[in-house]
Amino acid sequence: MSARTVLDLFRCETESPRDEHYFHYTLDGHVALSTAEFLARTAGLAAGLEKAGIGRGDRVMLMTDNRPEWHMVDLAAIDLGAADVPVYGTLTPAQIAYQVKDSGSIAAVVENADQMAKFLEIQGECPDLRHLIQIEGPCAPGVRPLMEVIDSGRSGESEDLFWQRADHVQAEDVLTLIYTSGTTGNPKGVTLTHENLVQNVLPSAERAVVDPADFCLEFLPLCHVFERMLGYLYMYRGVTKAYCSVYHVADLLTTIKPTVFASVPRIYEKVYDKVMGKVASAPAVRRALFNWALANGRKAYPRRLAGQPSGGLSMALADKLVLSKVREALGGRLRFCVSGGAPLPLFINEFFHSIGIRILEGYGLTETSPVVAVNGIAGGESRLGTVGRAISNVEVKIADDGELCVKGPSVMKGYWNLPEKTAEVFD
Structure with missing residues (x-):
């Protein structure tokens, strides 16, 4: 199959299902999900988000440590034609508010109550942020548990509908906005399409050669494009994935026993x-x-x-x-x-x-x-x-002033809402 979108990469993984394919490790132990259950939850989440009114062209913010739900939210959002906006849990409420307003995010999926408190604090100044969803722990009024959203969309048809929607996602569709901090001013939203990521995964897979026998460890934050691209590469190659926090990796390496990781x-x-x-x-x-x-x-x-x-x-x-x-x-x-x-x-x-x-x-x-x-x-x-x-x-050249110039299908679409900044970096 010739992959056009990230959903095509995910489809490669589901074609060889396993009983235990996604592991979430914490210091208290681990939980495992089968390929079938991961797909069922992802498809249910996509349908649940659609019922809530989220669809093509929308943006969904995502703040959570590495865990299977990170990829569930990511895949469910892009299946609807939406783009996700991954952010670090270390951001302050003011920093979150800027990125919510700049991206136009209408929903946020957050790991726990401590992180959700930041979003509740800024909700009044972010009127477009209409949907708050929490992955684990007791929820405040107005916040929906993630499993409730998943269950609201699960049905005998949800997986078929997931793949039907996936077939309509285009390579040029915006996949994600990733905010990068500059030396001065506010962070810029790097706009990446499905084509950008897919056309980075495919040649990278020729160098970092993995296969279904591998057991990868994902601990670098998935909101960073480095680990995120590798996560898609692992999907493409059917690699079993173990997720854990970067803060716990030293304690868990001998338990997880990975064959591959990035750092x-x-x-x-x-x-x-x-x-x-x-x-x-x-x-x-x-x-x-x-x-x-x-x-x-x-x-x-x-x-x-x-x-x-x-x-x-x-x-x-x-x-x-x-x-x-x-x-x-x-x-x-x-x-x-x-x-x-x-x-x-x-x-x-x-x-x-x-x-x-x-x-x-x-x-x-x-x-x-x-x-x-x-x-x-x-x-x-x-x-x-x-x-x-x-x-x-990718083609590269070094300009007379020593600047590295890069050309290829993985080069971003531009900076979100910043045409002048975009023009500065394109030749």
Whole structure:
């Protein structure tokens, strides 16, 4: 199937249903949803939102930590031809009010009562914000529980209607508004279409190769376009997903045991600091053993990057005695990670490659949906210290003043309600 919209990517996932496909981990345990139940709830939510009067051209604000409901709301809104406006839970009421009014959001789906209190505080100054929906916990008067909205739309026909509506969504339809903070002034709403995200997912999937056997961890905020694009890529490839808060990932890695995750460099730096701190406090013999094993890993990883055998008996012994133990602290099953958002220090990437975990460093912008360039998992497709080659459908050039210029189908439609700002960044 040739994917045109994000809903086409989701359809790929539903064609190979599983009993446990979406996991939500907290420090208290986890819950799992089957593909069938996730689709049923998403379809019910779309119908429930439609009954409430939400439809094509509307905007729905979304404030929640990573969890299956994030994607339910996202998919339900875009199925109706609406666009969603994901925002961070750290925003103040005043910041929320600006983005509600600027985007013209008529509904907000919020995780809990603490976050909902911010929306109730600003409701008087945002008259278009007519629908408040809460995912968990007791609701204040005028706020509907998410499950109530889902149940109001669930029927024997809701899934068929979901796919019928999906067939009418167009590639050029606005998918989302993502607000980015500038150095001065109010944040700008980056307007991304279905085509933008789909045309970023497809070539990125050629570099970050995953399949239904993988178990990904989504902990970077889904309101950031980096994790969001990867979430769609996982759907496209039928990957099982585990969601958790970025604040809990260190405690849950050995429980979740992911095969793939994405992060910003700071997380990898923290892992490195923790490992090296333990080594520094270990007895001299153990320090020497670790350093010997790491040296073997450093010799082996260039061969692995080239797709060649990574070493002989010495490397096998180093891996069994030391390096595999370090990987176990990260769950023990990681095939590779992806890094973006800031430059990854070369020594950090070399350390992870030396212990047997690939990090694919890339570069992108919210305005480019986001990937411009990224290293690949295949032999010869990765070069440490770089962000890799440009993805296959993007052209890049460096202007005389050093500015990087990007052209391709994943470049944004523009800044919401800011034609002059849009004109400044387009050539």
